[in-house]
Amino acid sequence: MYIAITPQKLGQSYSNSAADYVAYLEKENEGLEQENQEHFFNQTEDRISLDKVISEIDANTAKLKKTEPKFYSIVVSPSQRELQKIANNPEALKTYTRELMKEYAKSFYREKPVTVDQIKYFAKIEHERTYRGFEKEVLENAPYRKQIAKLKNDIRKVARGELKGTIKKLEQEITALRQAAPHQINGQMIVAGMKKEGNQSHIHIIVSRKDATNTLSLSPGSKYKASEVEMHGKKVQRGFHRDQFFEKAEQTFDRVFGYDRNFVETYTAKKTLIKNPAMFRMLLGNLPTNEKALALKLLSKSGMRIPSIPTNKVQLALKVFHRLRRGMQRAIESGSIGI
Numbered sequence: 213m214y215i216a217i218t219p220q221k222l223g224q225s226y227s228n229s230a231a232d233y234v235a236y237l238e239k240e241n242e243g244l245e246q247e248n249q250e251h252f253f254n255q256t257e258d259r260i261s262l263d264k265v266i267s268e269i270d271a272n273t274a275k276l277k278k279t280e281p282k283f284y285s286i287v288v289s290p291s292q293r294e295l296q297k298i299a300n301n302p303e304a305l306k307t308y309t310r311e312l313m314k315e316y317a318k319s320f321y322r323e324k325p326v327t328v329d330q331i332k333y334f335a336k337i338e339h340e341r342t343y344r345g346f347e348k349e350v351l352e353n354a355p356y357r358k359q360i361a362k363l364k365n366d367i368r369k370v371a372r373g374e375l376k377g378t379i380k381k382l383e384q385e386i387t388a389l390r391q392a393a394p395h396q397i398n399g400q401m402i403v404a405g406m407k408k409e410g411n412q413s414h415i416h417i418i419v420s421r422k423d424a425t426n427t428l429s430l431s432p433g434s435k436y437k438a439s440e441v442e443m444h445g446k447k448v449q450r451g452f453h454r455d456q457f458f459e460k461a462e463q464t465f466d467r468v469f470g471y472d473r474n475f476v477e478t479y480t481a482k483k484t485l486i487k488n489p490a491m492f493r494m495l496l497g498n499l500p501t502n503e504k505a506l507a508l509k510l511l512s513k514s515g516m517r518i519p520s521i522p523t524n525k526v527q528l529a530l531k532v533f534h535r536l537r538r539g540m541q542r543a544i545e546s547g548s549i550g551i
Contacts, residue, residue: 213462229266234266250302288414298469313328366382
């Protein structure tokens with residue numbers, strides 16, 4: 213499970229409206245028949261129109277400054293194993309989203325508990341993901357792409373008489389490079405923007421900065437985790453429990469669908485790896501045999517190599533820190549394993 217929370221993009225290059233983001237989320241519906249399209253939904257409604265999403269988000273901005281985001285984007289990307297558990301069912305993802313947003317509301321730290329009825333949000337399910345430039349497959353194919361680009365340029369030079377050589381030989385070299393590239397899909401070299409194979413369903417949620425009454429500001433991007441401050445002589449509770457929300461996101465999925473989550477699929481494991489890699493390695497090694505075998509399999513699928521048992525504690529910390537953290541962080545960012 214990978215969850216990303218990002219604020220509305222602001223600045224001269226971006227619109228103050230949610231219209232551009234909503235239009236972006238319609239890209240998968242282009243060219244599809246009405247019955248095959250995915251529609252926006254919220255806690256109580258399905259098949260919500262684009263106009264309603266835009267107008268309600270844009271109108272719910274009372275007392276917000278121009279420099280403050282009017283909405284946040286939450287992207288929820290279940291892992292392949294999680295999607296397999298629910299048979300990649302869109303209705304199951306809708307059910308999960310509605311349960312997840314209850315936990316989102318509970319994660320705000322306020323005098324009076326926030327409920328999901330106070331959250332103004334609209335969600336949409338997408339079924340495709342593409343490779344991004346920082347992902348392992350794209351990066352490791354990059355030298356081959358660079359050499360192919362050079363050979364194509366050489367072909368143009370040969371055709372213009374600027375370079376000696378034979379076009380046929382250069383084309384053969386290009387073919388050989390394409391075949392030698394380490395990462396391919398159906399014989400095609402993986403590049404940025406190429407669609408990923410397998411189940412790639414994920415959830416986009418647009419959530420208003422203001423509550424449903426347009427009076428209370430609810431920012432999941434608050435720098436205050438959970439604190440009390442004195443304002444105008446009165447103690448005020450503020451903040452957002454981000455760690456709590458991420459943990460509850462996993463627990464909710466497990467509860468709703470009866471999912472048996474492995475250690476390396478947990479948010480706790482991710483935090484342990486980053487803050488205390490030696491502890492992560494120890495916890496991994498102490499797992500029961502079957503659970504450890506699955507953990508290693510999941511890590512292997514993410515493209516990581518588990519380091520051999522080191523001879524001392526310093527070596528342990530260094531090896532785990534440099535190999536595991538780097539590899540898992542790439543996997544987390546690409547949504548390729550469930551953390």
